[in-house]
Amino acid sequence: MTTKRLPFDKAQIEAMCVKYPTPFHLYDERGLREQARQLNAAFAWCPGFKEYFALKATPNPVILSLLREESCGADCSSLAELVLTERVGLRGAEIMFTSNNTAGVEYRKARELEALINLDDLEHLPFLAAEAGLPEVLSFRYNPGPLRVGNAIIGTPVEAKFGLTRPQLFEGYRAARARGVRRFGLHTMVASNELNPQYIVETATMLFELAVELATALDIQLEFINLGGGIGIPYRPDQQAMDLQALSRGVEQAYRTILGANGLGHVRLFMECGRVITGPHGCLIARVRHLKQTYKRYVGLDATMADLMRPGMYGAYHHLTVLGKTGEPETETYDVTGSLCENNDKFAIDRPLPAIDVGDLVAIHDTGAHGHAMGFNYNGKLRSAELLLREDGRVELIRRAETLDDYFATLRFPGA
C-alpha cells in the first residue's frame, strides 16, 4: 500500500491559481531531490555510479538543473533534448545520447557536446563515422530478444525496434575497434514501469555475463554498463514503490560474483531512469468546469488528455484527489473527462470519489514524468504551464502556458 500524499493543501493551490490559472503541472523540488539522492545513495557501493536522468520524461531546464545539483547527468534521444541539455550547461560525460533511427544532425550535435554515444544499430557505426567522426568511446544498445520478456508499456524485446541482436553486438565491438574506437560501454533498456527489483537484477546479471563474454571472446574491456531506466512507481494506492535498497543489493551481489570474480570489478554502472525520479513528484492540477449526467455521470475538467496522455493512451491509472475533500466518503462514481472530441479523453473511468461540485480543484497524481512532456495540440488544445514548488514554499513558473498566439504562430492565413 502507498498513501497518496500531496505536498500542499487546497489553500496553497487556490493562492497559486490567483496568478497561474488551472490547469498546470506542479512539481515538488524537495521530493525530486530526495528521490535522486535515494537512488545515488543506494548505489554508493559502486564507484562511478551515475544516473543519467531520461530527459524525455520531463524536459524542463530548471528540473534538469536541480537534478544536476544532485549529481545526475542527462539521457538524451533527440536534437532538442541535446540542445536543452547544452543550454543548461551540461557537456561531455554528463550526457548520454541513446537515440534510434538517428539523424546525422543529431550525431553531429552529440559529438560537438562530446556526449557518450550509445548506438542502436550496427549500421550506425559507418553512419556516425561519415556524419560526425567516431569518438574515442562508444556504447551499444543490446536487445536480448527472446531471452527476456517485456511488459505492456515497452512490449516484448523481440517486437521492440531498439538495439542490436547478440551476434550484431559482438560484430559491433569488433568493427568499432577496427575503426579505432578505444573505450567501450554496454547498454540495454528492456523494462518500463517495473516495480519488481528482481527484474532489473536479472537484466544486470545478463549484462554482466555478457561483459565477461566480451572480455573473453574479444578482449573488449567495458568501461561502463548502463542498466537503462524503467523503474516503476506506485500509480495505484495498492502498489508499493520499488525497494531501491533491495535493487541495489541484488545488483551488487551479481556485480561481485560475475564482474568482480572475473577481474572486471572496476566497471562503472549507469542508469537512465526518468519515471522514478520525477513521476511521483509532479501532479496535474485542474478545476471542475461542468458536471454532466447521461447514461453515466461525468466530471468535466479544464485539463484534457493533451495535458496527460497516459490514461487515454495506455489505460493507465492515475490517482485523483479532490482538494479539501480528502476526509469525505467516496459515495459517488464518475468518469473524469477533458474537453477533447475523443472519447478516450478521460482521466478516470468509473472512479469512486466524494461528491464533486463545479469549481472544485482536482489533483491528478504522479504526472511528473511522461505527463506534460507528451502534450500535444490536437483539437486546438494549448499546453499547460509547469510550476515548481520550491523547498522554501515559494512557487516558481518554470514553463508558461501556451497562448493562442503560440498555436497560430506557424500558420499562414490566405492573403497574409
Ligand SMILES: *Cc1c(COP(=O)(O)O)cnc(C)c1O
Ligand atoms: C524512456 C527511456 C528511459 C527512461 O525510462 P523510464 O521508464 O522513464 O525510467 C531511459 N532510457 C531510454 C533509452 C528510454 O527510451
